[in-house]
Amino acid sequence: MVRRGLNPLDRKLLRDVWRMRLHAAAIALVLACGLSTLIMAAGMRASLSQTRDAYYDAYRMMDVDALVVRAPERISGQLAALPGVRALETRVSGYALLDIPGQSEPASARLVSLPGQGRPAVNDLAMVRGRWPDPAHMEEVVVSEAFADALDLNPGDSLSAVIHGSQRLLKLVGVANSPEFVFVAAPGELFPQPERFGVIWMGRQALARAYDMEGAFNEVVFRLEPEADWTATLRSIDALLAPHGSGGAFGRDRMMSDRFLSEELKQLSTMAIFLPAIFLLVAAFLVNIALGRMIATERSNIGLLKAFGYGDLAVASHYGRSALLIGLIGAALGTVAGLVLGRGVADLYRAYYHLPELAFRAGPMILAGAWAIALAAVSAGAVLAVRQAVRLPPAEALAPPRPPVYGRTGEGSDLLARRLDAKSRIILRRIGRFPRRALSTLAGVALAIALLVVAGAFPAVMDQLLRVHFSISNRQDATLTFAEPRGISGLHAASRLPGVLAAEPFRAEEVRFGKDGREVREMILGLPPDARLSRPVDREGRAVEPPVSGIALSRALAEKLDADPGDLLEVRQVAGRQVEGQVRVSRIVDPVLGSAAYMDLDSLGRLIREPDMISGVHVRLDPAHLESLNARLKETPSIAGVSYLRQAEASMRKAYADGVGVMTTIYLVFAAVMAGGVAFSASRVTFAEQERDLATLRVLGFSRAEASYILLGELMLLALLAVAPGCLLGTGLGVQLMRLFQTDMYSFDFVFSPGAYAFAIAFTLLCVGAAGLIVRTAVDRVDLVAVLKARD
């Protein structure tokens, strides 16, 4: 491996690194873990963001959406002429209950019309297979890819749908994706359930006929000019649409699919900063320890180099380059791993979001940035150690080092020492004599434990979130959503459905909240005062009764509105008659999912002046009657959607296992690599420092196991001392990370999961033990005579 042409110092450098190859490999691996996470997350963020932008651009993703009750088609010309509007598409949209052959539960779909002629000017479709519907054939439809895949639907298949109260037989002719529906969840649901909810596009004429919207539309989507004045344009759109029952035009920030993608990008950014930072910090630590040790053993060589006339800079650069070489190896490994991981994760994203094309790309800027950060971390670790070499005067370096001076550390510890055997005393005194070295080992092990605690807590956090949402907050078996709000008769009708054991009404109303110039669109959930089946709960899983008067805001909503209990909020209904009113904030709640507001059902009815109207019912079911219930639901036009809680939970768990679960596993592996790297590095350095003592013990007649005790004992003692700080640090990091990952939709709380802690502690101690044992084998190979005959 040594080439001609290298100067002697470079050859020495290569040989030095080769001699410490295992140690160097441990450091390089830790660095590689950090760098690969960084490249993967930053690359994925850039790729996803570029893919989204390109997708939005190519398929003309809408900038603004507006729903109306019914507007005549003739105003579309006026809308198109508004300043700032680049293109628009009026359409008819709605929801349908579907009867899928071979599936007992009814599914539902969002219905969106396609223009009578040509492709949509806004929100175009990316056809995956099949063809566009023929306007002459009203029954022809295109369905979204995730839905088609989940239900194994293909062009040529038929499905029966209840659209606006009447039964229709639809013929599937194509499967497509749309930038509008990258993320698809049923109304009121927070997660995609592709086998239960999808998107169906059909001809404008067919849908208009079904909804009695001929010559009219109930939704209009816009693309705006890049330089458009958003506020002014939205205001003029609202002005034109207001007479037609518009709840107000809204931008992408209120579109669920885009919001979800934005949250994902935000989380990738967090991930690109948070985890690599820990790994790089540890790598810097390890470089510092290893190089410090190398310089200590190279003392006389440093003296020689300086005696020969090498300057401080030459000596510094010689040792600095050893660190840099390790850094380069780690960076190369990390880059390869990052690119491989990135490709794998891109596959996950592509499958999950059904993006037309998502190639993982980590551009030169990302790679250069990652390398710069990695090498900076290594250099930071090296600088402190190299300074030691630079400061050593040549004459002093050439003389043997003075033996370390031990002294009394106080009567108390001396009394303790006297009670111990001599070997344990060696351990304690070494730690007391070199507290910085001990502290860095301790810190490294603590960080390894902390990272394992964090990585190991993810499943528990997710489990807690699902448990709170699906078992404590929601205890219904199913939720039936009406096509339109109904009176109390809806509750009675639902109660009489086959197998319904209990029914509980709810009202879900989208409103605009206003306070001091701030405006936020959000749902208000109206619940009966004694709600048992579905009620908000706080993060600890305690039920929160909806206030008898006033409104309870979720924390995320309260923060957006800057509202506190006692504040008065303006409320305007988005749909329907757009009733306006005022309501006082009675409390702030911390639900795990969603950012809705909660009111008493009757109070909400009074607020929007629609007393006793409900949006749907939560029901408990007798499983024996499921079949007949489903059969009945499929032919009940007034019910637009059915959601089964257990299925929603299962699909969320599956989505978790496929996505977050895979990532968690990767982090867990990385955390394990770090624990191993730290343990190995610490053992190696401790061994190097103890070699002479170990040889002495062996010569005195101590067995290998007895001599190894001072090596393993010191390591294990430090590792045990690192347990408590490691757990604390892990908890702190976990709490912070969950806070960073928090979004409008999810509210993560760090969960104290004894299993995660036990695993983190046991695994790290095991790593330290194993690394100690591996290094211990070097005790067997110690050339006793050579070590003991050498000067200190």
Added chain:
Amino acid sequence: MSRTAPAGTPVLSTRGLCRTYGSGPAAVHALRDIDLDIAEGELIVLLGPSGSGKSTLLNILGGLDRATSGEVAFRGTSLTRLDDRGLTAYRRRNVGFIFQFYNLIPSLTARENIDLVREIADQPLPAEEALDLVGLSARMDHFPAQLSGGEQQRVAVARALAKRPTLLLCDEPTGALDLQTGVRVLEALVEINGRYGSTTLVVTHNADVARLGTRVIHFLDGRIRAIETNTVRARPSDLKW
């Protein structure tokens, strides 16, 4: 090659002992065909220039190294057949080592360095007694870094002595010391040899030290060149170097 054996059962004996490092043309023959019997209680000085094989023999006799061929026996038990565990037990029970560079554990005081071997010895001497014998009772709670070289070597002697070893093997024990300090160390060795009857082997390249021994074995090129018996032994205080 037969060498004169002293009267009585030998505590150590070697027959045809060879030690070669490396192989082929690069092989170094550190010891060649050594036959030797050492009686209980002898103080033997191994004398010769650097690389003559004396330290190699000491290491093999002390169970730190293995012969390439030939036999070594301790009180009739073959050392050549012992595995690593057996050699460790042999060192533990029978051998006390003293090296040129002391090899004290820096994190233990003088007394604690001695306690270290007392923990694994059968009937050890009290640490105080061992240190008293080398004249260091007053310094027993000092750490090695707080002691002079001669004092450190005397602690090493006391540590070797504390387990009442059958064999006391000293490799250049005064190599790093000046005359006055060296003499004090040798006095301690002679005292131990006389008082406890430990068979003592001292490796040195200092010809004057040879006058202390009951016998002097001269080494050259891995062989025994001559064995002399001192009819009159010098006292350490008579030595000069």
